Amino acid sequence: MGSNADESKTLNALKELLFKSEKEQILRIENRLDDPMIRAKEISQSLPEAISLSVLANNKLSRVIQPVIDDAIKISVQKNPKALAQALAPVLGPGIRKAISSTIMGMIQSLNQMLNNSVSIQGMKWRFEAFRTRKQFAEVILLHTLVYKVEQIFFIHGESGIVLDHVVAKDIIIQDPDLVSGMLTAIQDFVKDSFDTDDDLDTLRMGSDKSIWIEKGEHALIAAVIRGTPPFDMRIRYRELIEEIHIKSGAALEKFDGDVLPFSIFREQLKEGLQFQGKKETQHLSPLLWGFFLVILCGVGMWGFSAYTTNQAWHQYLNQIEAQKGLIILSAQKREGKYLITGLRDPLATDPLSLLHNDAIDPVSIESRWQTFYSLDPHFIFQRAKFILKPPETIQLELLGNTIIAQGHASHTWIENFQKIAPTIPGIDGYKDDKIQNIDMVDLNIALKELMSIRIYFENNSTALVENQEHILEQLHKLINRIHKLQSRVERSVQIIILGHTDSSGNEKLNQRLSRDRAEKIFNSLIIQGINPAFLSISGIGTKILLKEENNTEDKQFNRAVTFKIFYEHSKEGR
Numbered sequence: 001m002g003s004n005a006d007e008s009k010t011l012n013a014l015k016e017l018l019f020k021s022e023k024e025q026i027l028r029i030e031n032r033l034d035d036p037m038i039r040a041k042e043i044s045q046s047l048p049e050a051i052s053l054s055v056l057a058n059n060k061l062s063r064v065i066q067p068v069i070d071d072a073i074k075i076s077v078q079k080n081p082k083a084l085a086q087a088l089a090p091v092l093g094p095g096i097r098k099a100i101s102s103t104i105m106g107m108i109q110s111l112n113q114m115l116n117n118s119v120s121i122q123g124m125k126w127r128f129e130a131f132r133t134r135k136q137f138a139e140v141i142l143l144h145t146l147v148y149k150v151e152q153i154f155f156i157h158g159e160s161g162i163v164l165d166h167v168v169a170k171d172i173i174i175q176d177p178d179l180v181s182g183m184l185t186a187i188q189d190f191v192k193d194s195f196d197t198d199d200d201l202d203t204l205r206m207g208s209d210k211s212i213w214i215e216k217g218e219h220a221l222i223a224a225v226i227r228g229t230p231p232f233d234m235r236i237r238y239r240e241l242i243e244e245i246h247i248k249s250g251a252a253l254e255k256f257d258g259d260v261l262p263f264s265i266f267r268e269q270l271k272e273g274l275q276f277q278g279k280k281e282t283q284h285l286s287p288l289l290w291g292f293f294l295v296i297l298c299g300v301g302m303w304g305f306s307a308y309t310t311n312q313a314w315h316q317y318l319n320q321i322e323a324q325k326g327l328i329i330l331s332a333q334k335r336e337g338k339y340l341i342t343g344l345r346d347p348l349a350t351d352p353l354s355l356l357h358n359d360a361i362d363p364v365s366i367e368s369r370w371q372t373f374y375s376l377d378p379h380f381i382f383q384r385a386k387f388i389l390k391p392p393e394t395i396q397l398e399l400l401g402n403t404i405i406a407q408g409h410a411s412h413t414w415i416e417n418f419q420k421i422a423p424t425i426p427g428i429d430g431y432k433d434d435k436i437q438n439i440d441m442v443d444l445n446i447a448l449k450e451l452m453s454i455r456i457y458f459e460n461n462s463t464a465l466v467e468n469q470e471h472i473l474e475q476l477h478k479l480i481n482r483i484h485k486l487q488s489r490v491e492r493s494v495q496i497i498i499l500g501h502t503d504s505s506g507n508e509k510l511n512q513r514l515s516r517d518r519a520e521k522i523f524n525s526l527i528i529q530g531i532n533p534a535f536l537s538i539s540g541i542g543t544k545i546l547l548k549e550e551n552n553t554e555d556k557q558f559n560r561a562v563t564f565k566i567f568y569e570h571s572k573e574g575r
Helices: 002-034 036-057 060-079 081-116 121-133 137-145 177-195 233-254 261-272 287-323 378-389 412-424 439-452 470-489 508-528 553-559
Strands: 148-157 163-168 203-206 210-216 220-228 327-335 338-345 366-372 395-400 403-410 430-438 494-500 536-540 561-568
Touching: 148 177, 148 233, 148 261, 163 177, 163 261, 210 233, 220 233, 233 261, 287 327, 287 338, 378 395, 378 412, 403 412, 403 439, 412 430, 412 439, 430 439, 439 470, 439 494, 439 561, 470 494, 470 508, 494 508, 508 536, 508 561
Parallel strands: 338 366, 403 430, 494 536
Antiparallel strands: 148 163, 148 220, 203 210, 210 220, 327 338, 395 403, 494 561
16 A cells, blocks of 8 residues: 555656646636636737728628617717717818808809899899799799809819819810819918918809819819809709718728729719800890999999099009118008008118008008018118217218228227127128227326326425425325226226335435335325225335435425326227
8 A cells, every 4th residue: 555655646746747837827728717807908908909900801890890889879979969069069060160151152142143133124024934933033043144164173182182083074175184283282272371271272263254163072172163153052062972972982082092093983973063054145224224324333433433543542652662761562462441561671761651642542541560670771771870879979970881980089988889889780790990089098198197297295304294285185186086987987907106205315214214104194195085095005215216306405395295106007909
C-alpha cells in the first residue's frame, strides 16, 4: 500500500509538471466564460473594428441596426420631443428660412407681373378670360406673359468644381463647360470672402434678360442658364432634382474621384429641365392711359434729371478729393441712398467734407471711412516736421531732399530733441544741425567768464573782508546758482575752485595757511546760502601766484583776495 501511495504522489507530481500551463489556460477560459464583465470589455475593444469592416464589406450592419435606431428615435421623440427639436434646429433653420425667402420672392415676382399688366387693354381681356375660364387673374397673366428659355444646365461637383454633366438646348453657342464651372466657383468664393457670409449665391443676373439659377446640395449643385423670365416653380423643380440626385448618388458624390460616368444616369432628367416658352404678344396701351403714363414719364424725367445732377455733383466732389494732396480714394459707391467713400488720409490733409460746395449732395448722406497714412509729399513731410519738432521762433527749418536742416539758436533741450526725433519723422532720412547755436551753452560760458572776473578782497593778515564787499558776495551767490542750473541743463560737469591769495609779505607757511582760510571763509559763506558743496572746492596758494606785481601798497591790497577757477567738460560740437 505504501508503494502504491508513493507511486500515486509521483504520478500527480508528474502531471503537475506536464500539464500545469494547460490547467492555467483552462482556468482562465472558465473565468472568461463565467465573468460577463470580461466578455463585455473584450467586445467593446473589437466592436469599432467590426463596424468598420462591415461598412467596407456590404454595409449589412447598417441594415440590421436601422430598425433599432428607428425605434430609439421614436421613443426619444415620445419622451422628450423638445430635445430632438433643439438638436435639429441648427440644420433645419437655414433651410426653412431659405424656402420661405424663395416663396416670398416668387410671390413678389408674380405680383409685379400682375400689376404691370392690369391697366392695359390686354389686361382687360385677360380679366375677362379669367372670369370666363374661372381661373385666377394672376394665373392668366402668368400664362400669357412668361417668355423664357432654359439654354444650358450644368451639373457640377461642389468640392472640386468639376462638371459632372452638361446639357444644352438646340441652336445655342456654348463656352467651355469647365471654364464656366470655374468661374461660378470663383464668383461663389468671391461673394463669401467679400461679404463674410456662409450663404451660397443662388441667382446671377447678366444684362436685362439672362440669369443663372443655382441650386446647391450637400455635395453638388445645378446651375441653369436662363434667358427671359421663367415661372418660379421651375426653381422648385431644380431643387427637387438636386435632392433626388443626392438621395440616389450621395455616397458616390461624397467619394467622387474624378470619374463622371456614374452620373450620366441623370442626363435625361437634366434635359427635361431645358424648357422654354416662346409665345409673345404685343400689347397696346389704351388711349385713356396715355395721360397717366405721360404724368409718370414727366415724373421719371424730373427724377432722372435730379439723379443726373446729383451724379454729376458726386463725380465733381470725387475729382476735388483726388486733386488734393494727402487724400487717396480706394472706393466710392452709392448704397441705400448714402454715399460711401473709403480711402487713405494724411492727418495734415484737408478735411474732405470741406471740399463739398454743391447743394445737390447733403453732407449727412456721405459716410467716409479714412485710414490714416503718412504721405511722402515734400509739403506734408515739411509740415509734419514743423508740427512734431515745434521749433522756437529763433530756429529756421528747411527741407533739402530728405534731409531736414535747422539753423539759428535754441536751448540745449530743443537741440537734443531735434537730434533724437528728426530721423524718426516719416520721409526724413537725416538732419543737419551744425548751424544751431546752443544758447544755454553760450549763457554758461558767459557766466563762467563773469565768475572768473570776480575778486573778493580781505584786510591785511586777516580773513575779514574789506568794507563794502557784501554786495559782491550776494552777486557771487546768484551767479553760482545760475551756473549750477545751466551746467545741469547742458549736461556738463562744472567744478568751481575757490583760490585764496596773500601778498608777498610775511612767512610763506603762514601765508599759505592764511590764503586757505580766506578761501574756506568764502566756501562756508556759499554753503550757508544753499550752494551744493560738491560743486565747490578750495585751494590756498599763498604767494605762489600773485595776482599783480607788487610795487606799492595798492598792489599788495590787490593780492590779498579770493579768485575763482573753473574746470568743466566741453561739448563735442564746441557749442
